[in-house]
Amino acid sequence: MGSGKSWTGQRLAALLGLPFVDLDAEVETLTEMSIPTLFSRYGEAAFRDLEAQALRQFPAGRAVVLATGGGAPCFHGGMDWMNEQGCTVFLDPSPTILLARLNAGRAHRPLLGTTEELAIFIANKLAERRPTYEKAKIHLPIEDPNADVARLLYDRLQPTTEHH
Numbered sequence: 001m002g003s004g005k006s007w008t009g010q011r012l013a014a015l016l017g018l019p020f021v022d023l024d025a026e027v028e029t030l031t032e033m034s035i036p037t038l039f040s041r042y043g044e045a046a047f048r049d050l051e052a053q054a055l056r057q058f059p060a061g062r063a064v065v066l067a068t069g070g071g072a073p074c075f076h077g078g079m080d081w082m083n084e085q086g087c088t089v090f091l092d093p094s095p096t097i098l099l100a101r102l103n104a105g106r107a108h109r110p111l112l113g114t115t116e117e118l119a120i121f122i123a124n125k126l127a128e129r130r131p132t133y134e135k136a137k138i139h140l141p142i143e144d145p146n147a148d149v150a151r152l153l154y155d156r157l158q159p160t161t162e163h164h
């Protein structure tokens, strides 16, 4: 949540010359509803079902950069499924970076409450989800808020060339 999946994914796709897909946007397109509306009208469980269904539209044969929603790896076996299909990345910014970003974008994130609850919410959610996130094939801790994350990732994804 706010780790930079959509932001970085878009830039990484441009570097790789691949289409970019945002799973949250995909769910919104499929249902013709915004995520906050889906949550409030049908509840989180219904959203998780739709999200899992949308994720399965992208098996290994479809070369895309896919930014999931923050919870997608953690429900309906999302993480294991993605690991079977392709390369997975855990973007892991420091709590300071996360808090600054989430505070700025709270209107679009229905799971968040008041500002005072935010820091506790982040810590709890991350602790709960980290074991699943850490199953990703690439783990990228981010300490510098100005790091060019897409470029770092692009470099990590290139096959290493040995020079003799």
Ligand SMILES: Nc1ncnc2c1ncn2[C@@H]1O[C@H](COP(=O)(O)OP(=O)(O)OP(=O)(O)O)[C@@H](O)[C@H]1O
Pocket (backbone or CB within 6 Å): 001, 002, 003, 004, 005, 006, 007, 008, 024, 067, 068, 069, 070, 071, 101, 105, 109, 145, 146, 147, 148, 149
């Ligand atoms: N590498 C970055 N450099 C500068 N700003 C960034 C970077 N990554 C993310 N941001 C900022 O943080 C905000 C949140 O990032 P983003 O929407 O990509 O998170 P997300 O992981 O997709 O979150 P969610 O799980 O809610 O979909 C962006 O709108 C952008 O303003």
Ligand SMILES: O=C(O)C1=C[C@@H](O)[C@@H](O)[C@H](O)C1
Pocket (backbone or CB within 6 Å): 001, 024, 035, 068, 069, 070, 071, 072, 108, 109, 110, 111
């Ligand atoms: O972390 C989460 O559970 C969520 C993150 C967003 O990307 C959306 O998928 C939705 O708001 C839920």
Ligand SMILES: [Mg+2]
Pocket (backbone or CB within 6 Å): 005, 006, 007, 022, 024, 067, 068, 069
């Ligand atoms: Mg996103």
